[in-house]
Amino acid sequence: MPISFDTKSRTFKLDTPNTSYIIEVIDGDYIVHRYYGAKIPDCDLSYMHYDRNPGSFFPNSPETNISLATQQLEYPTHGIGDFRTSALMIRGADGTATTDIRYTSHKICKGKPRLSGLPSTYADENEADTLEITAVDKHTGAEVTLVYTAFANHDAITRSVRVKNTSDKVLELERVFSMALDLPGHDYDFIHLWGHWAKERTPERSPLHHGKQSVESVRVSSSHDHNPFVALVSPEATEEAGDAYGINFVYSGNFLMEAEVDVFGGTRLITGINPTDFTWRLGKGEEFTAPEAVMVYSNKGIGEMSRIFHRLYTNNLCRKEWKGKKRPILINNWEGTYFDFDDEKLISIAKDAKELGLEMLVLDDGWFGENRNDDTQGLGDWFVNEKKIRCGMKELARQIHALGLKFGLWFEPEMISPISKLYDAHPDWCLHVKGRKCSPSRNQYVLDYSRADVRDYIIDCMSSLIEEAELEYIKWDFNRNMTELGSALLPPENQKELTHRYVLGLYDVMERLLAKYPNLLIEGCSGGGGRFDAGILYYAPQIWTSDDTDAIERIDIQYGTSYVYPASAMSAHLSASPNHQTQRSTSFKTRGIVAMGGNFGYELDLNKLTPDEREAVKSQVADYNKYQKLVQEGDLYRLVSPYKNRMYSAWSYVAADKSEALLTFAVMRREIYDRYYFIKLAGLAPDKYYLSSEDGKVYSGALLMNAGVNLAKRDYTDGDSLIIHFTEVK
Numbered sequence: 063m064p065i066s067f068d069t070k071s072r073t074f075k076l077d078t079p080n081t082s083y084i085i086e087v088i089d090g091d092y093i094v095h096r097y098y099g100a101k102i103p104d105c106d107l108s109y110m111h112y113d114r115n116p117g118s119f120f121p122n123s124p125e126t127n128i129s130l131a132t133q134q135l136e137y138p139t140h141g142i143g144d145f146r147t148s149a150l151m152i153r154g155a156d157g158t159a160t161t162d163i164r165y166t167s168h169k170i171c172k173g174k175p176r177l178s179g180l181p182s183t184y185a186d187e188n189e190a191d192t193l194e195i196t197a198v199d200k201h202t203g204a205e206v207t208l209v210y211t212a213f214a215n216h217d218a219i220t221r222s223v224r225v226k227n228t229s230d231k232v233l234e235l236e237r238v239f240s241m242a243l244d245l246p247g248h249d250y251d252f253i254h255l256w257g258h259w260a261k262e263r264t265p266e267r268s269p270l271h272h273g274k275q276s277v278e279s280v281r282v283s284s285s286h287d288h289n290p291f292v293a294l295v296s297p298e299a300t301e302e303a304g305d306a307y308g309i310n311f312v313y314s315g316n317f318l319m320e321a322e323v324d325v326f327g328g329t330r331l332i333t334g335i336n337p338t339d340f341t342w343r344l345g346k347g348e349e350f351t352a353p354e355a356v357m358v359y360s361n362k363g364i365g366e367m368s369r370i371f372h373r374l375y376t377n378n379l380c381r382k383e384w385k386g387k388k389r390p391i392l393i394n395n396w397e398g399t400y401f402d403f404d405d406e407k408l409i410s411i412a413k414d415a416k417e418l419g420l421e422m423l424v425l426d427d428g429w430f431g432e433n434r435n436d437d438t439q440g441l442g443d444w445f446v447n448e449k450k451i452r453c454g455m456k457e458l459a460r461q462i463h464a465l466g467l468k469f470g471l472w473f474e475p476e477m478i479s480p481i482s483k484l485y486d487a488h489p490d491w492c493l494h495v496k497g498r499k500c501s502p503s504r505n506q507y508v509l510d511y512s513r514a515d516v517r518d519y520i521i522d523c524m525s526s527l528i529e530e531a532e533l534e535y536i537k538w539d540f541n542r543n544m545t546e547l548g549s550a551l552l553p554p555e556n557q558k559e560l561t562h563r564y565v566l567g568l569y570d571v572m573e574r575l576l577a578k579y580p581n582l583l584i585e586g587c588s589g590g591g592g593r594f595d596a597g598i599l600y601y602a603p604q605i606w607t608s609d610d611t612d613a614i615e616r617i618d619i620q621y622g623t624s625y626v627y628p629a630s631a632m633s634a635h636l637s638a639s640p641n642h643q644t645q646r647s648t649s650f651k652t653r654g655i656v657a658m659g660g661n662f663g664y665e666l667d668l669n670k671l672t673p674d675e676r677e678a679v680k681s682q683v684a685d686y687n688k689y690q691k692l693v694q695e696g697d698l699y700r701l702v703s704p705y706k707n708r709m710y711s712a713w714s715y716v717a718a719d720k721s722e723a724l725l726t727f728a729v730m731r732r733e734i735y736d737r738y739y740f741i742k743l744a745g746l747a748p749d750k751y752y753l754s755s756e757d758g759k760v761y762s763g764a765l766l767m768n769a770g771v772n773l774a775k776r777d778y779t780d781g782d783s784l785i786i787h788f789t790e791v792k
């Protein structure tokens with residue numbers, strides 16, 4: 063039973079295989095945090111109480127001698143003497159915002175209830191326990207439920223919060239975070255993933271300092287800028303050792319993740335919807351649910367933290383229909399043709415795709431609207447452009463299916479071009495502020511997904527195409543962020559709900575489409591990886607990692623992405639050389655090897671391949687089919703960081719039973735004098751023996767991990783790469 067309650071000490075203990083998380087209800091019915099870290103036995107933690115008041119300027123709570131400023135609080139609230147960032151701030155009908163919640167009851171149940179209207183991890187009765195602690199602010203009548211799920215097979219605990227208005231007046235939630243974690247001490251490094259278009263999820267690590275350190279988005283998207291992920295790791299933590307707390311937010315809109323080191327040296331980490339542009343009005347009897355935050359802890363380093371996220375997301379976030387299922391190897395026409403294609407061209411690409419062993423054709427941007435020959439128009443007009451697809455979509459799909467390929471289409475369902483029939487008919491359907499001009503971005507505006515009529519329209523358009531073309535897949539793109547936040551339908555007092563209502567609207571559309579078409583594979587996308595988050599991943603089990611398809615730069619991007627997200631989440635394509643984003647030339651082999659680190663596909667004009675390249679595709683497809691399970695379900699070990707070593711990088715995937723491993727080695731820039739390319743593997747069984755596909759020799763696991771694989775036996779060129787498969791020899 064992962065969650066228990068000790069009535070005498072009023073202590074909750076949440077256990078996962080290797081971690082414990084402890085909460086206590088203390089005098090005054092305050093809910094305090096006691097411990098989060100490596101697993102400990104059930105024990106008396108009263109010695110951890112801190113009752114000393116630091117003196118002036120630190121008010122006591124009204125009924126006790128305790129100053130909340132020196133307590134580790136489970137869910138700190140605003141205005142009652144804890145001057146750190148609060149997780150909850152409710153403005154009552156009297157205009158004041160003091161919020162004071164006290165424990166009233168709790169319940170523990172098996173499994174994990176769904177979060178209403180929101181994506182989240184899931185678990186059945188044998189996989190997790192859930193604790194719900196209810197606390198009440200008597201003054202406002204707000205009933206707050208703190209929800210915790212502890213997983214039986216993963217060192218992960220999820221958090222969420224519900225706030226119910228039991229009064230008959232309106233309450234305004236000005237901030238309602240999903241989690242707070244008060245850690246004793248501040249000897250941690252803060253790791254986050256920053257980026258921009260074509261350079262997503264770059265890991266950055268810096269020591270915590272007094273005051274606040276944060277990442278956020280106010281773009282109404284998780285964004286290219288900062289992924290909703292933060293890790294606090296001990297300063298000495300490496301891939302293989304040290305403490306690592308990782309927090310990931312299962313949300314695709316505005317977020318704030320902040321670590322605050324207070325003047326007493328404690329650290330508070332909070333995660334939730336960004337209070338900027340957010341206030342939620344809660345009417346009588348209404349309830350608000352804050353999105354889920356996932357907490358992972360490992361004392362075996364940053365690598366193990368990532369592997370816990372990978373296993374959790376592979377098994378308990380990915381849609382059941384796609385769990386453990388190989389995704390089709392696809393050919394996407396975008397970098398092959400851009401907007402310049404017709405039905406004949408697509409069929410000739412499809413024929414090549416079939417001959418080469420690929421499994422799906424994805425028709426990207428440009429198939430719809432009156433004249434979508436560039437990005438200036440047509441978004442919202444989801445009807446086929448018969449000047450390009452002269453045979454019609456149904457017939458094109460029929461021919462592709464007849465070849466034995468699956469078929470997928472690109473949509474940008476949240477957008478509207480000012481030059482479109484849809485905009486002519488419904489100029490008020492986009493986000494806008496009456497009397498102000500909209501700021502265009504990529505010549506487009508954003509549809510108001512807080513509106514039910516807009517969402518219904520989009521579902522109808524997409525449904526008819528899914529049915530007409532019997533689509534197996536859609537690429538769901540999102541190519542701008544939001545400005546002029548305003549909805550034509552919301553009354554003024556509710557306009558500050560728009561940012562969250564938009565995201566709920568997006569989830570509603572995805573949920574309803576998938577309820578109608580459960581086997582549809584959605585690939586998320588946002589100008590590459592601009593909305594690569596666990597919220598999208600719940601609906602779209604794979605996400606286009608970046609518009610940067612340069613194999614060498616992709617090593618960095620995929621490496622950073624792997625801090626949180628599994629290989630099965632990352633779409634990766636082999637594209638043309640010289641690369642369209644960087645003009646760098648890279649061998650066909652390396653482009654394939656790097657792309658095989660995710661959901662493999664091609665994005666170039668297959669008709670232009672040379673005979674040698676065609677043969678290479680066939681053998682890449684065979685390799686991918688052979689290694690895909692190991693890559694996507696095995697344990698990832700990041701062996702040489704491309705950020706630390708700008709010459710080469712290495713990573714490996716190890717099967718859960720340690721019977722095989724796949725090493726990938728990629729040379730970004732050769733160093734001709736380097737005689738010591740010894741790559742130490744990790745995660746193997748030291749007492750097992752492994753056959754190397756490189757030289758046919760057998761090596762002990764201990765040797766491969768401690769002395770390493772000798773890769774100095776050959777000369778490398780810039781951009782060279784290799785994979786070596788190690789299989790157990792009994």
Ligand code: GLA
Pocket residue numbers: 396426427437472539541587588589590606609
């Ligand atoms: C975005 C996507 C690309 C492609 C284009 C089409 O940039 O990231 O992969 O689909 O849109 O316009």
